[in-house]
Amino acid sequence: MPELIQDHEWEPGAGPRVLVEALEWGRREHAAAVLREHGYETVTCPGPEGAGQRCRLAAGEGCSAAEGVDVVVHALRPWDPRNVEALRALRRRLPDLGVVVEVSAPEAARQRVDLEGCVVLAAPASPAELLEAVARAVGHEPGDG
Numbered sequence: 001m002p003e004l005i006q007d008h009e010w011e012p013g014a015g016p017r018v019l020v021e022a023l024e025w026g027r028r029e030h031a032a033a034v035l036r037e038h039g040y041e042t043v044t045c046p047g048p049e050g051a052g053q054r055c056r057l058a059a060g061e062g063c064s065a066a067e068g069v070d071v072v073v074h075a076l077r078p079w080d081p082r083n084v085e086a087l088r089a090l091r092r093r094l095p096d097l098g099v100v101v102e103v104s105a106p107e108a109a110r111q112r113v114d115l116e117g118c119v120v121l122a123a124p125a126s127p128a129e130l131l132e133a134v135a136r137a138v139g140h141e142p143g144d145g
Helices: 025-037 047-051 081-093 105-110 127-138
Strands: 017-021 041-045 071-074 098-103 119-122
Touching: 017 025, 025 041, 025 127, 041 047, 047 081, 071 081, 071 127, 081 098, 098 105, 098 127, 105 119, 119 127
Parallel strands: 017 041, 017 071, 071 098, 098 119
Antiparallel strands: none
């Protein structure tokens, strides 16, 4: 059953803000919990594959979750064209946004052009690797926070 993609309003003064995109609920929630434990505000999204609908950004609509964040952790399956379209739309519509892409090494090589300018995180990533990648995407080293 597809998950609904909800609109999201960030609390004033919250931050740094991270959107975690992953198909599997457990994977999204684990990554979000690790980030929250280290002071990040988070929201999660199942992506177009999990929601059974086209990404709002790719459809030319707004996405309140993506538009209000400092970093997106994109851990969607890279072989699904809907997920590739979502990543491309995110990069095109929000070019200054930090993007961490968790992907296997072979997929990273295959998607080299789409991943240019992203922080590429080898899948599966450990909590420490996730934190380091998000910190890099935010623009500071871990512990600067």
